Amino acid sequence: MEEIKVTLTETPKQKPAEDALGFGKYFTDHMFMMDYNEEKGWHDPRIIPYGPIALDPSASVFHYAQEVFEGLKAYRTADGTIQLFRPEENFKRLNSSNDRLCIPQVDVDFCIKALSKLIEVEKDWVPHAEGTSLYIRPFIFACEPVLGVHPSKEYKFIIILSPSGSYYASGLAPVKIYVEPEYVRAVRGGTGFTKTGGNYACSLKAQQEAKGYSQVLWLDGVERKYIEEVGAMNVFFVIGDEVVTPALLGSVLPGITRKSCIEILRSWGYTVNERRLSIDEVEEAAKNGQLKEMFGTGTAAVVSPVGELKYKDDVIEISGGEIGELTKRLYDELTGIQLSKREDRFGWITKVC
Structure with a gap:
């Protein structure tokens, strides 16, 4: 692969206040970009000023949604070091999504190199305040200017950066989750295990109707009884x-935070089972006092306690509406590793600068 060319902006932005970042609202001065065509493969890697992208109106992505993305974070530690958490897993998963969407594979090591160089350029954008981070969004989309239902012959790979606060405005306070009884997100054999925009577009209707609830919990698309995942x-x-999480059967995203939590829990001696779990089993466990905690895991929220679950006319209060003991322990361990406050026993940290 060619050397990464760097063109710096002549009009740097004013950085936002770190106590008012929100999530995904502000973007840094620069972005990484490279192109693909059948003759050259991936080529022309470059860091350029952040700005609009010119595309032909007939670009494939607009008409046939051939697009994938990822999400990870850079963290600033107490001594000022900037580091990443398991970035190789994100780019491996990007390639898994690429394969399903017929998009050319990317070189994982080169992607980490490109991301590290971009972060070095933008290091002053990595926030310092507790609970903040630099959110990273790599994405690839088809841009061949032709109308025809077939894999594109041209693509762009871009990485943008966004200094962010907590994903939920309530921070680590337990969230309320609505179980969707009608709409479905994915089915086996589809694209549920990938990170592609269509999975999220089809979730918007249910989220819109789940008024008063932070997220929608999806059930399987066939029997509509087995728990799959929450939107994010x-x-x-x-x-x-027992700690239970739905098995990866092709319609659930193989989360990197999910994988990390399973590895941590098993290292602590907990019994963790990846299996099919019905909403009926959860309701029964709540009724007989066996449902002790529920939590979500993801890059954006890390570990998020769930205090209430609503399914049809049944409202289930979990952990008395408070954060559970194991949930808090996991959150502290994961964030501790990410910020180098705790030992990186698994070798998950990549230092950038």
Whole structure:
């Protein structure tokens, strides 16, 4: 791969106040971009000023939604070091999404190199305040200017950066989740295991109707009884002495935070089972006092406690509406590793600068 060319902006932006970042609202001065065509493969890697992208109105992405993306974060530690959490897993998953959407594979090591260089250029944008981070959005889309239902012959790969606060305005306070009884997000054999925009577009209707609830919990698309995932998170339940999370059967995103939580929990000696879990089993566990905790996991929210679950006419209060003991322990461990406040026992941290 060619060397990464760097063109710096002549009009740097004013950085937002760190106590009012929100999530995904502000963007840094620069972005990474490279192109693909059949003759050259991936080529012309460059860091350029952040700005609009010119596309032909017939670009494939507009008409056939051939697009994938990822989400990860850069963290600033107490000593000022900037580091990433398991970035290789994100780019491996990007390639899994690429494969399903017929998009050319990217080189994982080169992607980490390109991302690290972009962060070095934008290091002053990595916030310092507690609970903040630099959110990273790599994405690839088809841009061949032709109308025809077939894989594009041209693509763009871009990485943009966004200094962000907590994903939920309430921080670590337990969220309320609405179980969707009618609409479905994905089915086996589809694209549910990928990060592609269509999965999220089809979730908007249910989220719109779930008034008063932070997220929608999806059930399987065939029997509509087995729990899958929340819109932005994988989910875990503590039932008795067992920690349960839905199995990866092709319609659930293989979350990297999910994977990390499973590895941490098992290292602590917990029984973690990846299996099919019905909403009926959850309701029954709540009734007999066996449902102790529920939490979501994801890059944006890290670990998010769930205090209430609504399914049809049934409202389930979990952990007395408070954060559960295991949920808090996991959150502290994960964020501790990400910020180098705790030992990186698994070798998950990549230092950037």
